[in-house]
Amino acid sequence: xxxxxxxAIAPAALLTLALSACADNTSGSSASGEDGPLTVTxxxxxxxxxxxxxxxxxxxxxxxxxxxxxxxxEVLAEDKLQIISEKENIGPxxxxxxxxxxxxxxxxxxxxxxMVGDFVGLAEFTVTPGEEVEVSDDVxxxxxxxxxxxxxxxxxxxxxxxxxxxxxxDAYTSGDTATARRLFPLARMHxxxxxxxxxxxxxxxxxxxxxxxxxxxxDVAADAGSSVSDPDVLADxxxxxxxxxxxxxxxxxxxxxxxxxxxxxxxxALVENTQVLYDFVFGERTNADGKPFAVxxxxxxxxxxxxxxxxALSKIVGEEETFSHTDLYDFQANVEGAQVAYxxxxxxxxxxxxxxxxxxxxxxxxxxDLLKAQQDGSGSGDEPSYPSYADVAAVQKNAxxxxxxxxxxxxxxxxxxxVNGLSEALSKVAAVVxx
Numbered sequence: 001x002x003x004x005x006x007x008a009i010a011p012a013a014l015l016t017l018a019l020s021a022c023a024d025n026t027s028g029s030s031a032s033g034e035d036g037p038l039t040v041t042x043x044x045x046x047x048x049x050x051x052x053x054x055x056x057x058x059x060x061x062x063x064x065x066x067x068x069x070x071x072x073x074e075v076l077a078e079d080k081l082q083i084i085s086e087k088e089n090i091g092p093x094x095x096x097x098x099x100x101x102x103x104x105x106x107x108x109x110x111x112x113x114x115m116v117g118d119f120v121g122l123a124e125f126t127v128t129p130g131e132e133v134e135v136s137d138d139v140x141x142x143x144x145x146x147x148x149x150x151x152x153x154x155x156x157x158x159x160x161x162x163x164x165x166x167x168x169x170d171a172y173t174s175g176d177t178a179t180a181r182r183l184f185p186l187a188r189m190h191x192x193x194x195x196x197x198x199x200x201x202x203x204x205x206x207x208x209x210x211x212x213x214x215x216x217x218x219d220v221a222a223d224a225g226s227s228v229s230d231p232d233v234l235a236d237x238x239x240x241x242x243x244x245x246x247x248x249x250x251x252x253x254x255x256x257x258x259x260x261x262x263x264x265x266x267x268x269a270l271v272e273n274t275q276v277l278y279d280f281v282f283g284e285r286t287n288a289d290g291k292p293f294a295v296x297x298x299x300x301x302x303x304x305x306x307x308x309x310x311x312a313l314s315k316i317v318g319e320e321e322t323f324s325h326t327d328l329y330d331f332q333a334n335v336e337g338a339q340v341a342y343x344x345x346x347x348x349x350x351x352x353x354x355x356x357x358x359x360x361x362x363x364x365x366x367x368x369d370l371l372k373a374q375q376d377g378s379g380s381g382d383e384p385s386y387p388s389y390a391d392v393a394a395v396q397k398n399a400x401x402x403x404x405x406x407x408x409x410x411x412x413x414x415x416x417x418x419v420n421g422l423s424e425a426l427s428k429v430a431a432v433v434x435x
Contacts, residue, residue, distance in 0.1 A: 037062040037097060040109070042071040042090060047111030047121025055130035056104045058434035063087055064095040069114045075100060075125070076108040082289055083206045085298070088115055089313040099430035101298045102127045116223040139348065143297050146344040150303075151295045153340050154194050158281045161190035165274045169267040172243060173260070180247055185321075185329035186383060188240060192330050193337035196303060201280050202288035209280075212273045213239045217255075217399050218319065228399040229254040239273075241323075242266055248323040249398065255323070301433040303341040305426035307334045312419045316412065317402050318395025325395060328386035331415070332371050339364055342426065345433050353432050356425065363422040370414055 037060035039050040044067035065071045072088040075098075084107060085100035104127050110119035164187035171179040191198070191214065198210040220237045221228045234242075234255070243266055245255035257263050279285045286292050311334050314320055321327045342349075342360060350357040376387050389395055393412035394403040408416060 040064065040073055040111075041066055042073060042111040042113075042121075043067040044069060044071075044113050045120055047073070047109065047119075047123070049109050049123065049125065052124065053126040053128055054102070056102055056127050057130040058099055058431065059102050059127070060097055060099045060431060061087075061109075062095060062097050063090055065090040065092055067113060068092055072112045072115045073098060074110050074112065074119070075102070076110065078106045078108070079289065080108050080122070081205060082287075082291075083200065085302070089309065091313070097427055097431075099298075099302070099434060101296070101434045104129050114222055116219060139351070142345075142347050142351075146300055146348070147295050147297060150300045150341060150344045153344075154197055154295065155281055157190045157194045158197070158278050161187065162274055162278050164190055165271055169271050172247065173264050173267045175260075177247065181324070184244065184247065184324060185326035185386075188326075189329055189333035189336075191240070192333035193307075193340070195337075196299070196306065197281060197293070198277050200287075201277065201293070203276070204288050206288065208288075209273060209277060211239075213270065213277070214241065215239055216241050216319065216322070217245065218322075221399075238266065238269060240270065241321075243270065244321065245323045253398075255398070297345070298430065298434060300341050300344050301430040304338040304345075305423055305429060307338040307341070308419055308423040308426055310334055312416070312423050316393075316416050316419065318389055318393060318397070319402060321389070322396045322399045325388040325390040325397075326386070327389040327393075327395070328371070328374055329384065332384055332386075335364070335367055335371065338422075338426070342429065345429065348433050349429060352435070353428075356428055356432065360422070360425050360429075363418065363425060367415075367418050367422060370418060374411070 038054060040061050040063040041048040042063055042065045049061070061073065061075075063073045069092060071090045071092075072086060073090065074086040075084045076082065077084055084102070085098060087096055087098040090096055107125045107127060108122055109125045110122040112119055164183070168180060168183040168187045171183055195210065195214065198213060199207055201207075201209045203209060203212075215237065217228045217233065217237050221230065221233045224230070224233050224236070226233050243263075245253075246257050246263065246266075249255045257266070276285070280287070281293050283292060311331055315327050315330055315334070318325060318327050320330055342364075346357055346361075349360075374386055374392065376385050390397065393409050393415075394407040396402045405413075405416070
């Protein structure tokens, strides 16, 4: 499960405002605001924002986690349910920025320690009218083109995901273990490239579809305050990673299913929920709050950085694919998804900040080289093929202890340094694109 950023499911009015590029607000913009970004202090029990209001437009929050556990910061709609924008996986002692485009209205800010449970520090946040500015025709055309192309990319990946998931589920339930293990990381690549779409969509509340599809047992256990092998935790755990645990652990493992009927039920649910995601993206159903799927310029601008942050914060240590160790496939998918997201706003960045664009382009190429160096050449056709991540890195195994950076291998450290550098560069994109 990504837990890195959410793709806003926005009404037409919000989409229009995001594309019309209101002027920077002078209280919250890190791009040109006189007072700099709004500061947020996240703790284990609170969430203090330096101001309770800001003018409409691009608002930047500088979030410092002074607590003892990872935290997330969210900007919620007036109903306190819809996630307008968020920054997840903010580690203890770290500071990160979130830039979001907010139209005039009433919102709420809040934090969520450990990224589970109830919000803390929920507070009203008012966005007042900001100064509107004219957007040149060429920039407006670039904005419209970015949204159109990225929406098409999401649809393409979701369509491929449906087919790949069905093929994987057939192999898994038929007992063809070798084929199922080969198809597992390949099918998931389609999901990893566009996971924020699922993270934002809810059958009953925002994010519950991603929970049904992709939650990790570590998150279920943390929410329950129990161990990863607790039978009650395992009973509440579903989706890709539940099947991964059954498929890649020995028969006597606590993570395997009791029988083929349980395997069939889990596979059926995975296919069904993937179809729900498809229906949502293609307009066959709406979000839990009745809103249809829509992409904003902000989603794209923040999306590239969010996908790389996911690699930096959880995939580097093998937490995502803790049973199969197919993390390098996820690395590639996250990089590809980030590249597509960035490519759609790159013409805007190149026009406004050519040095930033050149730096990001170079860093993407460096990470591509690192990935190519790990491919073992055993894939067929266009399929990538990577060794077990456990062969090249210090990783978390079977949802156990997470290695610290002092135990990183040389390969792991190279990836970590490259991903962290690119994440930092991509974090500046939203402020440039939305200004």
